[in-house]
Amino acid sequence: AKAGEAEKQGRKSASTSHQTSSSRELIDTSPPRGTRDFDPQDMRLRSWLFGHWEVVSRQCGFEQVDFPVVENEELFVRKAGEEITSQLYNFEDKGQRRLALRPELTPSLARLVLKKAKSLPLPAKWWTIGQCWRYERMTRGRRREHYQWNCDIIGLEGVAAEAELLAAITLFFQRVGITPADVGIKVNSRKSLQAVLTQAGVPEDSFAAVCVVVDKIEKLPREKVLEELAGVGVADTAAEKIMAAMGTRSLDDLAQLLGSDNEAVSDLRRLFQLAEAYGMADWLAFDASVVRGLSYYTGIVFEGFDKQGVLRAICGGGRYDGLLGALGGENQPMCGFGFGDAVIMELLQDRGLLPDLGHEVDDLVLALDEDLRPQASGIAQQLRKKGRRVDLVLEGGRRMKWAFKHAERINAQQLVLVGQEEWAEGKVRVKNLGTREQEDMSVEALIHSLTLSK
Ligand SMILES: CC(=O)Nc1cnc2ccccc2c1
Numbered sequence: 405a406k407a408g409e410a411e412k413q414g415r416k417s418a419s420t421s422h423q424t425s426s427s428r429e430l431i432d433t434s435p436p437r438g439t440r441d442f443d444p445q446d447m448r449l450r451s452w453l454f455g456h457w458e459v460v461s462r463q464c465g466f467e468q469v470d471f472p473v474v475e476n477e478e479l480f481v482r483k484a485g486e487e488i489t490s491q492l493y494n495f496e497d498k499g500q501r502r503l504a505l506r507p508e509l510t511p512s513l514a515r516l517v518l519k520k521a522k523s524l525p526l527p528a529k530w531w532t533i534g535q536c537w538r539y540e541r542m543t544r545g546r547r548r549e550h551y552q553w554n555c556d557i558i559g560l561e562g563v564a565a566e567a568e569l570l571a572a573i574t575l576f577f578q579r580v581g582i583t584p585a586d587v588g589i590k591v592n593s594r595k596s597l598q599a600v601l602t603q604a605g606v607p608e609d610s611f612a613a614v615c616v617v618v619d620k621i622e623k624l625p626r627e628k629v630l631e632e633l634a635g636v637g638v639a640d641t642a643a644e645k646i647m648a649a650m651g652t653r654s655l656d657d658l659a660q661l662l663g664s665d666n667e668a669v670s671d672l673r674r675l676f677q678l679a680e681a682y683g684m685a686d687w688l689a690f691d692a693s694v695v696r697g698l699s700y701y702t703g704i705v706f707e708g709f710d711k712q713g714v715l716r717a718i719c720g721g722g723r724y725d726g727l728l729g730a731l732g733g734e735n736q737p738m739c740g741f742g743f744g745d746a747v748i749m750e751l752l753q754d755r756g757l758l759p760d761l762g763h764e765v766d767d768l769v770l771a772l773d774e775d776l777r778p779q780a781s782g783i784a785q786q787l788r789k790k791g792r793r794v795d796l797v798l799e800g801g802r803r804m805k806w807a808f809k810h811a812e813r814i815n816a817q818q819l820v821l822v823g824q825e826e827w828a829e830g831k832v833r834v835k836n837l838g839t840r841e842q843e844d845m846s847v848e849a850l851i852h853s854l855t856l857s858k
Contacts, residue, residue: 438548471512484699505537526559556740590691595668604642
């Protein structure tokens with residue numbers, strides 16, 4: 405009776421056990437530095453984005469995988485001077501273990517491949533979406549976490565694999581209404597850099613570090629790049645050759661420079677030929693200056709970019725045939741991409757391509773009298789078992805007027821009113837909020853009248 409009495413008073417809590425005034429300082433309600441909350445509206449948009457990523461991954465025949473957000477720090481320790489490893493979100497746990505929040509997903513994927521070893525039928529196509537972390541001094545106030553969609557192909561040497569990755573990316577762009585006028589994908593191969601360095605006598609094991617430096621070339625003044633290249637063992641003559649290779653405007657120019665039997669040239673020609681067949685060539689452009697900043701890429705590399713030139717790279721990827729070896733395992737050919745949730749959402753916002761998503765239910769069920777709450781609850785549950793999305797009004801004291809407004813707000817299709825008069829005849833009042841029709845019907849008639857919620 406007391407509880408019933410309390411509910412009659414609506415929201416005010418009647419029980420004396422919990423305090424209404426606070427006896428402590430209010431906690432800091434903002435999330436940790438560089439991290440975000442997702443309230444229902446933000447979460448609807450995020451689920452919408454992830455939903456497209458999932459559909460595309462499945463349409464391209466990828467299988468979903470997942471890994472812990474925490475990994476052994478050693479998985480990410482690399483000596484190539486990458487930003488991603490210099491900003492590792494690492495810590496020591498109570499067992500003195502050196503751990504890190506993953507800054508990317510590829511090393512975890514490589515670890516799982518190594519764990520499965522010979523038991524993994526190849527080729528394998530895996531996809532995942534995961535939160536990735538970096539610990540950046542808040543000097544730049546940038547975020548410390550983001551969600552990344554990754555697709556990877558294990559066990560395929562030819563560029564047919566990279567073509568499939570690009571097919572997934574361009575499918576996604578088309579699904580959300582982005583066109584080649586908005587976005588392009590720059591494609592290159594690190595094998596051209598490899599050829600230049602080999603010709604110049606630069607040792608193989610500085611290749612990764614050189615790539616990390618060269619990736620910054622467009623953000624640094626020329627003399628700074630020459631200085632950094634010297635720092636990783638590249639003399640100025642070789643540096644000039646690198647710049648020349650990165651300055652080539654076409655595959656023919658590149659072939660001129662490196663010789664037409666160069667693997668970079670043949671890989672790229674094959675990839676563009678496949679792209680034509682996929683019908684995605686309009687999205688792609690050869691760009692000799694793209695190297696990407698991750699040390700482990702060894703072949704084709706690519707990055708999605710915003711043609712208005714405002715935003716940072718949308719996505720990026722490439723071939724990384726040496727990663728399993730770098731982790732002490734036996735190498736397998738591998739390639740993949742990462743696609744972050746931040747830049748794409750900014751771009752969709754700018755292009756007016758974000759959907760207007762509201763809370764959606766099919767039925768709103770309201771007991772007009774507290775004594776009929778059990779009946780209303782039973783009806784709601786039966787509707788749910790038929791696949792309907794049902795909002796059962798839980799608070800007392802709600803009247804018709806409120807119900808109509810609330811139904812509007814949650815885009816309900818129909819309103820089911822459980823009132824004494826109708827119930828006395830074994831009926832409930834059903835109002836269709838689209839046609840404004842209303843009908844008193846038995847519960848079984850209501851249940852049988854429904855199609856499954858869409
Ligand atoms: C635009 C953006 O938020 N980028 C971002 C945010 N957080 C990260 C965390 C780890 C690695 C890369 C990251 C990249």
